[in-house]
Amino acid sequence: MTAIRLDGVSKVFEGEHLAVDELSLDIADGEFMVLLGPSGCGKTTLLRMIAGLERVTAGEVWFGRTNGTRLPPKDRQVAMVFQTGALYPNRTVRENIMFPLQIAGHGDDDASSTAAGLAQILSIGSVLDRMPRTLSGGQRQRVAIGRALVRRPNVFLLDEPLSNLDTTMRTELRQEIGAMTRDLNVTTLYVTHDQVEALTLADRIAVMRDGRIEDVGTPAQVYNDPATAFVAGFLGAPRINLLSATVRVTAHHRVALDFGTQSIALPPPDRRSLILRHHDGAQVIVGARSNAFRIITNEDVANQLSGTLRAFEFHGQQSIAFVECGIEAVNPDQVGQARPMHAVPHRDAPASALTRVLSRIRSARTAAPAELAPPTHRRADLVIELPADADLKRGSRIHLALDTTRIHVFDQTGRRVDRITR
Numbered sequence: 233m234t235a236i237r238l239d240g241v242s243k244v245f246e247g248e249h250l251a252v253d254e255l256s257l258d259i260a261d262g263e264f265m266v267l268l269g270p271s272g273c274g275k276t277t278l279l280r281m282i283a284g285l286e287r288v289t290a291g292e293v294w295f296g297r298t299n300g301t302r303l304p305p306k307d308r309q310v311a312m313v314f315q316t317g318a319l320y321p322n323r324t325v326r327e328n329i330m331f332p333l334q335i336a337g338h339g340d341d342d343a344s345s346t347a348a349g350l351a352q353i354l355s356i357g358s359v360l361d362r363m364p365r366t367l368s369g370g371q372r373q374r375v376a377i378g379r380a381l382v383r384r385p386n387v388f389l390l391d392e393p394l395s396n397l398d399t400t401m402r403t404e405l406r407q408e409i410g411a412m413t414r415d416l417n418v419t420t421l422y423v424t425h426d427q428v429e430a431l432t433l434a435d436r437i438a439v440m441r442d443g444r445i446e447d448v449g450t451p452a453q454v455y456n457d458p459a460t461a462f463v464a465g466f467l468g469a470p471r472i473n474l475l476s477a478t479v480r481v482t483a484h485h486r487v488a489l490d491f492g493t494q495s496i497a498l499p500p501p502d503r504r505s506l507i508l509r510h511h512d513g514a515q516v517i518v519g520a521r522s523n524a525f526r527i528i529t530n531e532d533v534a535n536q537l538s539g540t541l542r543a544f545e546f547h548g549q550q551s552i553a554f555v556e557c558g559i560e561a562v563n564p565d566q567v568g569q570a571r572p573m574h575a576v577p578h579r580d581a582p583a584s585a586l587t588r589v590l591s592r593i594r595s596a597r598t599a600a601p602a603e604l605a606p607p608t609h610r611r612a613d614l615v616i617e618l619p620a621d622a623d624l625k626r627g628s629r630i631h632l633a634l635d636t637t638r639i640h641v642f643d644q645t646g647r648r649v650d651r652i653t654r
């Protein structure tokens with residue numbers, strides 16, 4: 233067991249491509265941290281730097297009180313499992329799992345019985361004497377996990393270990409990974425782009441984008457109280473509705489969110505009014521998850537949005553409705569998106585030039601707000617969840633009450649402007 237501290241860690245590939253950008257993160261001793269983010273955001277690179285498989289361009293990696301930035305991989309007490317755990321094809325399951333122990337000088341009997349014990353925990357006890365080619369994908373991943381854990385590492389790194397498995401196998405192994413790492417109390421860093429894996433497994437989730445962390449917190453914190461519109465859009469299915477609005481301060485300092493043709497007022501007890509009052513006239517993005525809406529029949533109710541039911545999908549336990557309200561929607565992937573993380577090509581930058589390279593790449597991507605890719609607005613449907621048996625007709629007019637306690641307000645760059653907690 234050991235805590236990990238990433239202190240301003242950066243990775244520049246080939247002197248010009250910034251894959252990880254001055255990232256800092258503390259992972260507690262025994263914690264299960266999930267790195268969640270879209271493809272290409274730098275998750276694997278970060279994991280490989282912790283394992284010592286990739287050189288850190290700038291910053292430091294600490295294991296407990298040891299500065300491990302320059303330690304060779306074998307001295308880090310770190311084990312890693314990849315998407316497809318590579319096994320020795322000519323060794324049995326038992327031999328694969330016991331191999332790291334034999335390398336470390338354990339006797340064959342001792343290594344064999346330890347491997348067998350671990351195989352039982354991993355539910356592969358019955359295939360101990362089979363060759364890897366005769367195993368299912370899930371069994372092979374279990375062997376890879378067993379081989380990684382057999383030497384009781386201080387840190388366990390997993391890079392999308394379930395991505396090549398079918399849904400049933402994924403759910404099963406996901407639960408076992410969670411249970412096992414907690415039993416072993418090993419500090420775990422788990423990379424995925426799958427929000428379900430992140431929400432179900434993590435003690436805390438760090439949401440990455442463009443080489444940086446946009447938010448870090450417990451699954452409930454990042455889901456219910458996201459730091460940015462991107463994080464709000466990355467977690468949750470259906471995706472959160474992001475609606476373009478203008479803040480209006482009305483009589484008695486009440487705050488309304490004006491969507492153009494319709495508007496919603498925050499009730500006076502809502503403490504966020506005290507913050508939003510200072511943003512009168514500002515363009516904002518309002519985030520409302522599909523279950524924050526409720527269909528109402530009374531047209532006179534205040535704080536409602538109205539629209540036409542365009543489509544309706546049956547999803548088993550619930551239905552998803554698409555309501556055309558004439559409100560501008562914003563694409564979460566494009567809010568506050570930085571430019572590509574490149575600078576003028578500059579190969580093999582000497583250490584003394586490092587800071588200059590980093591700042592040049594950063595200034596190329598951290599453009600002034602006006603230069604950031606503007607959020608793409610389009611007229612789109614509100615996506616709302618309804619009971620599976622909701623009796624609605626396409627093309628009918630419907631009225632939606634919005635639970636304002638469950639909305640988030642972001643500025644044009646996607647940062648929260650209504651945050652009270654965290």
Ligand SMILES: Nc1ncnc2c1ncn2[C@@H]1O[C@H](COP(=O)(O)OP(=O)(O)OP(=O)(O)O)[C@@H](O)[C@H]1O
Pocket residue numbers: 245246249250251269270271272273274275276277278425
């Ligand atoms: N060896 C390399 N040389 C140059 N660029 C690289 C190298 N390895 C990774 N990159 C780039 O660094 C960025 C981050 O890559 P990385 O693999 O860490 O992302 P990721 O979040 O793990 O993506 P995925 O989920 O697709 O595996 C990408 O733009 C990638 O193209």
